[in-house]
Amino acid sequence: MHQYHRGLGAARLVWAEANGIRDRPAEAVTAAVMRRVRSRVLLLQQEGKIRPERLYSTEGSVRGWLLTVTRNLVVDRMRSAVARHETVGAEDKDMPLPDHTGAVLASVVATGLLRRLSHEHREVLLHTYLCGRTVQETARVLGIPAGTVKSRRHYALNILRSEAGENIRREVA
Structure with a gap:
């Protein structure tokens, strides 16, 4: 040995x-x-x-x-x-997994609502909210007056609010 x-x-x-x-x-x-x-x-x-x-x-x-x-x-x-x-304890077994269903559903609903807007309204919302540009920057990028940017943003948000309200009323009923 x-x-x-x-x-x-x-x-x-x-x-x-x-x-x-x-x-x-x-x-x-x-x-x-x-x-x-x-x-x-x-x-x-x-x-x-x-x-x-x-x-x-x-x-x-x-x-x-x-x-x-x-x-x-x-x-x-x-x-x-x-x-x-790595250990698996009793506290790990009972932990609920995160549920992303709500986020996915909200994304689908938001996409559907945005598709109902005109191209001009979507474009203004894209630049002001998603790109984070100011009204003046958006006006310069799009080549339109700043007042038109404010107006399109206002009407786009009103349309989204009313459409979202209708969706909520449909779901509740």
Whole structure:
């Protein structure tokens, strides 16, 4: 078994290098590798396929197998939820998930209301509310007088209010 410990020294080094530590997790991986070695040796002995001269060799397939098993265990531990400190507690299970249905519905309704406006009214609302421009900036961009921008905005908002009120009355009825 002494030669296995030399092979496991490399396994411990792989774990330590992968995690930048040399403490308990390396010992846990070493113990897991030893369990796998023991179960593999017992299986090979039962099948009569074990060759004693290869069993204690630090070269060839046994050493490669040890390093592969170690690497796989290290990767499994790094990918596990425990390594990422993920826990599922009772308080997490009962948390309601956010419902975006209201926002989606409001967006659909708002889009429908905006489509009922004329192109000129939508354009003024786009520049003043969505782009955040002032009346003067909107007038300059659109090439129309500032008074026309104010008038279109006023009438567009009135149309939206009345249409939205009709939608609410329809839903309630």
